[in-house]
Amino acid sequence: MNRRFPQILAPAGDMQSFLAALSAGADAVYVGLKHFSARMQAANFSLDELAVMKRMAERRDVRLYVAMNTLVKPGDADAAGRLIDRLNKTVAPDAIILQDLGMAALARQVGFSGELHLSTLANVSQPAALVWLREKLGMDRVILPRELSIDEIKACAEACPQDLSLELFVHGALCYAVSGRCYWSSYLGGKSGLRGRCVQPCRRRYQRKGQPGRLFSCRDLHLDVLVKTLLDVPEVAAWKIEGRKKGPHYVFYVTSAYRLLRDEGATPDARKQAQDLLEQALSRPGTHYNFLPQRKQVPVNLQDQTGSGQLVARVPKGGEGTFAIKPRVDLLAGDLLRVGYEDEPWHQMVKVPRRIPRNGTFDVKPMGKRPPKPGTDIFLVDRREPELVARLKELEKELSEIKAPGKSASTFSPRLPAPVTKRGRPRLSQVYRRLPMGKIEGEAAVWLRPGMLREVNRTLVPRLWWWLPPVIWPDEEAEWMRAVNQVVTSGGKRLVLNAPWQMAMLESLRRKSTEIWAGPFCNLANPLALQELKRLGFSGAIVSPELAREDMLELGRQSPLPLGMVMEGLWPLCVSRTLAEDVKPNEPLTSPMGEIAWVRRHGQNVWVYPGWPVDLSAHRQELEAVGYELFVRLNEPLPANVRSERSASSFNWELTLY
Template sequence: MTIHTPRILAPAGDKNCFLAAIAAGADAIYCGLKIFSARMEAQNFSIEELSSLTKLAKSKNIQVYIAFNSIIKESEQEKVFKILCKLCKFVDFDALIVQDFSLLDLAEKAGFKKEFHLSTLANCTFQSGLTTAKQLGFKRVVLPREFTIDEIKKMARQTPEDIDLEVFIHGALCYSISGRCYWSSWFGGKSSLRGRCVQPCRRMYDQKGQKKRHFSCMDFSADVLVKILKTIPQITTWKIEGRKKSPHYVYYTVKAYKLLRDDPTKKKEALRYLDYAMGREFTHYNLLSQRRMNPLDHASETGSGLFAGRIKNPASPYFVTREDLFPSDLLRIGFEDEPSHTIQRVTRAVPKKGKFYLDKHSKFKVKKGTSVYIIDRRGQDLATVIKALDIELSDREETIIRPVENKFKVAPPRKLGKSKNKPREITLSRGKIRQQSIPSTMGIWISTQGYSAPSSGKNWLWLDPVLFPDEEKICSDYITKAIKKGAKNFVLNAVWQLS
């Protein structure tokens, strides 16, 4: 069995997180701009900041990837092109992470000559899609975190030459499927594919009188199972999710996975680091095919942070801490969607099992039993390292970002002639239907359950938005049979389905 050494890719949502990733020894860092990033809630970076930070990273032999992974509107193309021109001219980065294919052409026109990485939001979930990705010009595909080890191995076996794979090893889970969640769009008009997810899955819902966070997932953690990933040569990169997380989280997750990669005998120390990272409770989720885990645990609360205790005596609220508290620790009392939710900074050390009293001047009335979490910790050791790197950063000569000439103009769409086809409504069926009951104009959702193909060439056949590796052949066989029976009309829900 050949063991490979993948690079560890760390998230950075602000300058201190970027410096924490460097301090922890990350091999690569991914970050986004203040616009056109799939994590718009993170602080993110200006071109000026990235110019300085990437120089510092390069001096430490660390790669930097820019996440430009938002869906782009046609009206935004000229603005996008101008930003890409500045990025290419003033920032020394190694790869562009995208989900919108228009960026391939725009970036090349802007002078980009390095690697394109296909974002997990593009949802490349079956083997033929990898060949299409290579043909489009991608050098790496980020696989969905919903995959099992067996599905990852199946994709790896079909990976073309000159392309490699990146897999998630730690971080938040989507209640839906990567790149295919529209809940936020329907809930408040803010698209997750545009980086504006309002996280409706984290909210409280009432089901038969039970008010709970019924859809809030635990965090994914591959932890000790990364040893299996090391045996797959096509996987060159392990990705840690968390561009909205703190420097503390970035530092300790990177440290943990470096230990698990380089010295598995220090497994206990690595797992302690993951506990220090202060995420939600962990799950291996789907990683082990034979032992899949439900990421929804209704018996526990899935708030991020390290659980520290529950409020007692609302008249003079305090809690008995389950963890040592240190000066500058940041506490979250309650959850963000609760009216009594508040944030408080720890000003003095409190030992484990000691009492911590809340700020008496707080305008919020806290209920008895409210959960308290440590959501950030600014340990002196980490603060010292970050400060030293910040000084090193400030000593570097500042790059002056000048305006760039924008010659790119979006061509207006050509006028369409009169169409011979009139708009019409089509009923779309997703259930199993009898062959003789299918009207010629009915839309049919292609299923992987082996339903017989329709005999009419007038039917519209809808492909599922997500096809997993084991479903590719079933779907392909269905389409082949349908075409032989005269099918001509197909609705594709992913570009990979062209393959």
């Protein structure tokens, strides 16, 4: 591999896709294990499989990265640590991709020999954090958010220390939410995106004023020819392609296209050839999103279909039984069709058994809960063209000749921190956007905004808790640093940071009297992560609100830091940086299941809220008994026209967080 160029980093969710990535000339491939992967719906790999794959990749000077990028729960440390230990001995991947500081601590305890790459789920959106992450946490690479413009990417590159590299998504599915700031799937039933179990409720149809539409379903990110501007940013060491749930056809064509754009993209012929390859990849309609700051695109376009694949037919009018379609393109044996969308009752996948010529006849037998409506879209989502199948068979033969190493055992036992022994008195903290008039029960807290101190009586500054937002973007970092500086120099003593890396803004402002807590958006769920925060100077932590009862209680017993939790209030389904033009703030939006959502802007961020609050107040005594001392009430007013029939939620308290 020519090290002057950025790596083309391809996804592989199964063995065929891994071989397709090699065949297309990927410089690196990222994969997942059967556990602790943020794409648990992909097939993923065993350690034996990965060991063979690593040896095959080494023959081609291709690097192998393993994603262990899930939220680590209190009881996960033993299993996760032993898995990293065995991974290190058996596979020795070039890097682990992680989001949880507890996973990083385990990798260091094990003596992992590869690099540590901080996932986009960790949401490192501030240039100031990069030096801090290298110096304080020893990260080797940071994967940037998908929402950044080229100017913001360059600002991160300018702040990047020499021994830290950056990685950037250039193609693939876009989440509506900022990565690491989505709780939608978890809030509606315990299947957490941070645990790799997202059921994609944002892809559903929501009704606005009686009109249905996919109001939060994004097109795919397609930077295609725009990536040439990244060649002037050497700190971006990898162009990443999303798609560990995709098949080998997609992986081969997209990887081939971006390799061509990197190596020969300056010529018109190369650009045209690359675009032809991308058109064959069966992606969703594409967008460059915020990449061009002067020409931003809203990735949610209600006029587009946002199903992946190429539209090849529609269900004809007729009876409820088997129906015939006439495809607009040739279909090949082994091609995979999708009838409708995943949230429709007639959704099904259909494998094509033989070649069907364009405008030929192919009979489809409905297998869903209901027969599809006439006019339902049918998409070609994966295919097996003979040339690619032949290439993969050659590589399969080579792979089969590589011997797997023997089984490796692990006796690793993690060193857990000692639990905190000195507990503070239990207290209520009420968080407001603007302070109300009159007496406040408990301790008052406010969400900080730039320029906010002009509205606050200076005598109140030392008495308030000051909350920072869950995302601070590069183009607003300077004004946030000024705002934090004003709070601290005006006597502010208690800050809540909603990303651990926001501590980088306080390095020159820290005072012995300053109390700094990690907020709930830090997604803290295990004692090792809390120990890392303690080492970094945090005074306490408000734990992840996603945790189920047993997890939350166990964390209280194990924590090396004083703990808090979100007890009441409107917790967001997600935080985004975009909003469909047809969606207005504070108006009710209804899912097919009758779930109410609504949105509100706070600065550059769009917060999507449910119509019903969290309420765990009935369990406060139980939480106090295991050491929780700060109980947070989020006072986000419900819009006057939003009314939900649902009662308050206990989030995942009574569930198992998958």
